[in-house]
Amino acid sequence: MPNTSRSRTKELMLFAGNFLRHPRMLGSIIPSSRYLVDQVLQPIVWERAHVIVEYGPGVGTFTAEILRRMRPDAHLVAIETNSDFVRFLRASLPDPRLHVVQESAAEVQSVLRRLGLAPARYIISGIPLGSMPEPVRADIAGKTRAALEPGGAFLVYQFTARALPSLQRAFGYVERGFERRNFPPAQLFVCAADAI
Template sequence: MKKGSFIYQYLFNPRTVGAVRPSSGFLSNKMVEGIKYKDTKYIVEYGPGTGVFTEKILERRNKETLVVVIESNQAFYQVLKKKFNNVRNLIIIFGSAEHIEQYLKEYNIPYVDYIISGLPFASLPQNVSKEILSNTLKVLKTGGEFVTFQYTKVKIPFLRNYFPNITVNREFRNIPPAYILHCKL
């Protein structure tokens, strides 16, 4: 079993790796299909894992759009660095989404149009989830969108404390099936 595999990372880091395998192409497509790529300047991805959502974003984005991915798992960070080596307008950060404001300041990014999240809010400590979502609200532009997925609906009431307008879709072809949450202010 490789250190960079989802199953290995899930077994040894179950609080921060929420699945035993990467998301399916079906889920990946649904996560990024609502992005208005033509007019988008900045996209951030929280918890990209091995980069399945990142690939979809990079395929569809306007080439001038800056994409920032933030990964807290060292093994996945190394996978991302190798996989996306020399990709233009992509910043890969080893760190926590809690510090999104700091990262944006470092790179002179004034706001974010979309935040795509693969974070397992159901298993993250409550205080970490609160910090991430509070800081997300500070950097997301007016009219911006936070898109995440979860395997259950248990965290939707918690997310509504930050985003009163949440549209829920389902992707049954993912293993396990997932809820896609499009969150707006």
């Protein structure tokens, strides 16, 4: 897929500028590293993934790699609250499989319904669940579980383990990982109804 208007410098400047304005919403001054992207996406069985959702794509570090790896007939729904990032993603990733939606992750079920898509096989999340009030975090975790198809998984990366209890309450199975080569080092959680 052509990727004409993506420049690393532009991505870094847009991300850092938005971090200065909304530090709690972003959680990091630079986008995720290649190491983190690879580790978070590692559990995905791409042939089975017809609908994938990403929460908080930012400048599209995960988005571009998901598009590169996913099936030609799959859909990727990127849900982002920040209008600068939404505009940037729409302009820089012109792929008909990508749906960029300006909404909160809490609206995942209505977003999928509006797009006429089935429940997701995977939902990938980098939104700062740990800095949200517990009821908001619990609400997103519960709605995420309801938006997954049977056998689906919620793949989460965070800079703290604060969201772990909410994830454990919403999902029967949570496996933990760690990526120390990211800045900041990241906690990973693979969440599913049952062991995967």
